[in-house]
Amino acid sequence: MDDKEIIDRFWTRSESAITAISDKYSKYCRVIAINILGNAEDAEEVLNDTYFRIWNAIPPGRPNNLRAFIGRIARNLSLDKLEKKKTGKRGGGQFDAILSELEECIADSRNSFDERAESEVITAALNTFLSEQNAENRRIFVRRYWRAASIEEIAVDFGMSVGKVKTILFRMRIKLRKHLESEGIYL
Amino acid sequence: MKSKRLFTAIGNIDDKFITEEAEGIAAVKDNKVMRSFRFAPWLKLAMPVAACLVIAVGIFVGQSGLFTPNGVGDGTDFTPPNSNSGSNLNDSAVNPSGPSVESTAPNDIVLQIAYGFVMGDNQYSPISFDERKKYGLVEQDALGSTPDNIYVITERDLGEKMGVVENSADESLIGATVYHYSAFPDSDAIIIVNVKTLAQTGEPMPQTSVYSESGYEFYTFAGKSSLGSLSSDEILEDYGIAVKTVSQIEVLASDHSPVVTIRDNVKISEILGIIRGKEDIGLVAHEELMQNWLKPYDDEGVDRAQLFLEVGQRWITITSKTGIELSFIYNPFVRSLCTHDSFYILTEDDAIAMNTLLMVNQ
Numbered sequence: 001m002d003d004k005e006i007i008d009r010f011w012t013r014s015e016s017a018i019t020a021i022s023d024k025y026s027k028y029c030r031v032i033a034i035n036i037l038g039n040a041e042d043a044e045e046v047l048n049d050t051y052f053r054i055w056n057a058i059p060p061g062r063p064n065n066l067r068a069f070i071g072r073i074a075r076n077l078s079l080d081k082l083e084k085k086k087t088g089k090r091g092g093g094q095f096d097a098i099l100s101e102l103e104e105c106i107a108d109s110r111n112s113f114d115e116r117a118e119s120e121v122i123t124a125a126l127n128t129f130l131s132e133q134n135a136e137n138r139r140i141f142v143r144r145y146w147r148a149a150s151i152e153e154i155a156v157d158f159g160m161s162v163g164k165v166k167t168i169l170f171r172m173r174i175k176l177r178k179h180l181e182s183e184g185i186y187l
Numbered sequence: 188m189k190s191k192r193l194f195t196a197i198g199n200i201d202d203k204f205i206t207e208e209a210e211g212i213a214a215v216k217d218n219k220v221m222r223s224f225r226f227a228p229w230l231k232l233a234m235p236v237a238a239c240l241v242i243a244v245g246i247f248v249g250q251s252g253l254f255t256p257n258g259v260g261d262g263t264d265f266t267p268p269n270s271n272s273g274s275n276l277n278d279s280a281v282n283p284s285g286p287s288v289e290s291t292a293p294n295d296i297v298l299q300i301a302y303g304f305v306m307g308d309n310q311y312s313p314i315s316f317d318e319r320k321k322y323g324l325v326e327q328d329a330l331g332s333t334p335d336n337i338y339v340i341t342e343r344d345l346g347e348k349m350g351v352v353e354n355s356a357d358e359s360l361i362g363a364t365v366y367h368y369s370a371f372p373d374s375d376a377i378i379i380v381n382v383k384t385l386a387q388t389g390e391p392m393p394q395t396s397v398y399s400e401s402g403y404e405f406y407t408f409a410g411k412s413s414l415g416s417l418s419s420d421e422i423l424e425d426y427g428i429a430v431k432t433v434s435q436i437e438v439l440a441s442d443h444s445p446v447v448t449i450r451d452n453v454k455i456s457e458i459l460g461i462i463r464g465k466e467d468i469g470l471v472a473h474e475e476l477m478q479n480w481l482k483p484y485d486d487e488g489v490d491r492a493q494l495f496l497e498v499g500q501r502w503i504t505i506t507s508k509t510g511i512e513l514s515f516i517y518n519p520f521v522r523s524l525c526t527h528d529s530f531y532i533l534t535e536d537d538a539i540a541m542n543t544l545l546m547v548n549q
Contacts, residue, residue, distance in 0.1 A: 027358045028209075034305075040353040067209060068202040075198050079191075095194075097416070097528055102190035122196035130204050142208040145197045152310075166470065 003066040010058035018051050021070065028067070029074035035148035036078040036095045037085075046081055050074045075146070098148060101169065105177040125183045129176055140165060141172050303409060304355035304380070306365055308425070311378065314405040322370070322377055324405070340379055340403035346372045352380065368405070376408045376510025408511055410527070417529050419465040426513040428505055430456045438545050439502040446501065446546050454544055458503070461541050462515070462524060465531035473530035476521045496520055501545045519547045 001020050009017035029050055033043035050073050063069035082095055130138050140158065143149045151169070155162040180186075303312035319325040324338040346367030352360045364381040371377055382404050411425055423429070433455050438446040449455060468476075477496070484492040501517040503524075515526045522538040524531045533541060541547075 027361065030361070031354060034354050040351075065202040065206060068205040071205060072198060079195070079198075099190040099194060102193045105190075105193060119192070119196045119199065122193065123199040126197060127201045127204075130200060135207065138204060139208045142200070142204050145194065146200065146205060146208070170470070170474070 007058060007062060007066060010055065011062075018055065021054065021066075022051065025067065025070050029070060031149075032071060032074050032147055033078045035150065036075065037082055038095075042081055042085070043078070046074060046077045049077050053077070071147070075148070095148065098145060101173060102145070105173050105180060121183075122180070122185055125180055125185055126176075128183075129179045132179075133172065133175075137168055137172060140168055144169055303406070304352040304357075304360050304363075306350050306353050308411050309375070310409045310411070311380075311406040312409040314377070314407050318377070318407050319405075322368075322405075338405075340401050340405065344369050344403070345379060349375075349378060365406075371510070374510045376512070378406055378408075379403050380406055410512075410514075416467045416469065417527070418467060419462050419524070419529070419531050422513070422526060422529060423459070423463065426505075426511055427507055427509070428459070428513055430459055432507050432509075433459070433505055434508045435506050437504045437506065439504070441498050441500040441502070443502070449544070457540065458544055459505075461533065461537045461544075462531070465524070465533075467529040468523075468532055469530060470528065473521075473523060473525065476523060476532075477518075480521050499547065501547060503545065517541065517545060517547075 001024065003024075006017055006020045006024065009020060026047060029047055030043050033046040034040060037043055037046065050070060053073050054070060057073075061069075079095075130141065133141065136158070140154055143154050143157075144151070149157075151162055151165050154160075155165045158165065303310055305311075314322075314324075316325070319338070320327055320329070325336050329336050346369040349365045349367055351365060352363045355361055360380070360382065366379045366381070368374070368377050368379050380403065382402060417425070430452060434450070436449040436455055436458055438449070440446050449458070480496065481489055481492050496518065499519050501519070503515045503517055505513045505515075507513075513526065515524050517524050519538065519542055522533040522535070524533065
């Protein structure tokens with residue numbers, strides 16, 4: 001079933017919309033959730049919450065890109081869940097490793113501004129940065145830092161050595177840091 | 188945390204990048220040649236030492252035949268029981284520098300079985316031909332997996348239920364039940380997965396199926412997943428490695444040729460003693476260490492120096508009595524040990540002792 005038809009079902013409040021979106025995107029969202037949470041049980045909860053959020057969001061929303069829309073919800077819910085669960089314990093998923101890598105991109109704090117505005121500014125800078133990268137590097141970056149995939153998984157899926165993936169990400173992080181600094185972004 | 192703000196901001200990047208990534212992956216998954224990399228033997232061996240392979244992988248993939256002694260292969264078992272071909276396909280299918288997949292593989296299904304999976308913290312991969320020998324699933328003089336010598340798993344082989352497949356590149360595996368193998372009931376190293384084939388529903392197996400008709404497949408432990416930055420003590424603890432639990436330590440040269448296998452408890456204790464008590468210095472610091480070591484060499488000499496650095500490496504595989512293996516790469520020239528995403532530096536005294544134990548000729 002195509003995305004437009006699924007969205008139409010949400011608009012008509014048909015419960016079959018949940019089945020349809022689950023059939024099409026449950027595995028995609030589950031993998032994102034497991035990568036962040038490192039726990040299948042928690043990921044399942046996130047998946048259910050994701051459907052609930054979408055049910056409440058459509059209507060009035062009519063997302064242009066359903067995959068990105070549902071993936072983003074699953075990602076944010078996973079982050080929220082992880083935040084709640086974190087009690088000083090070591091995270092089981094990719095999240096801790098990813099945060100540690102991203103620290104390299106951040107310069108020392110100099111400014112403080114509204115969190116939402118800040119996020120929008122950073123996102124705009126990220127969009128510019130990503131537009132300037134070649135397609136393969138961009139996909140690897142998004143797979144690692146948006147979908148929270150493990151480096152080993154990326155290496156296998158892109159047919160590269162683990163070392164090459166690490167090197168690509170390492171160089172991109174350095175470039176990103178410079179780009180953020182050039183935009184005056186010091187987190 | 189600052190990086191969390193960045194991670195959150197990345198969550199809002201333009202939809203077009205998310206679509207591009209998803210479409211790119213789909214394209215890669217449809218690419219048979221790429222699929223041949225999925226469980227190349229070097230990758231399986233490399234999984235626990237993945238982070239260390241920034242330099243190491245180059246030399247491994249650059250030398251053909253390192254993992255295929257006598258042309259038979261140490262490779263992952265790619266021959267499906269219902270394949271019409273009795274030939275061993277391992278060499279071409281798994282060696283990235285070998286002949287192209289198209290040239291020898293009769294059809295695509297030989298490659299698709301090469302998916303592993305994750306359950307809890309553990310990563311499992313399809314059993315290799317050599318592992319079949321190790322566990323007595325094939326005659327010692329067999330030259331490769333064929334439809335005639337593939338061990339057919341029955342319900343009698345199923346031990347206690349261990350859990351379910353939580354994640355896999357083969358999405359049809361997710362949710363499949365995982366069992367201990369009754370012949371090794373205490374081992375987490377060899378397990379059986381109910382691959383949920385149509386055989387169980389009484390329907391005939393489609394010709395394109397990648398799994399056996401019995402509906403069960405052997406998998407073996409490949410490493411812990413998502414360990415992140417850990418001290419050496421934490422890594423050893425996660426793998427249940429202690430002097431009394433270790434059965435052997437195997438040392439390989441960088442070309443994967445055997446150097447020494449250590450079973451003596453005193454030596455095992457000494458090696459573990461050297462590994463213990465180290466904090467992770469991180470990938471960046473380790474790369475800097477490597478680059479600093481290479482700095483004195485000019486453009487022409489640096490390639491040879493890098494080769495020298497690689498050739499000196501030792502691969503250390505610690506095997507527990509339950510069959511679980513933990514691998515490290517030891518770089519004697521920079522005195523570093525690495526495993527997973529963690530990097531440790533040895534003192535000069537420790538490095539001297541380690542060189543002796545691992546028979547490093549500097």
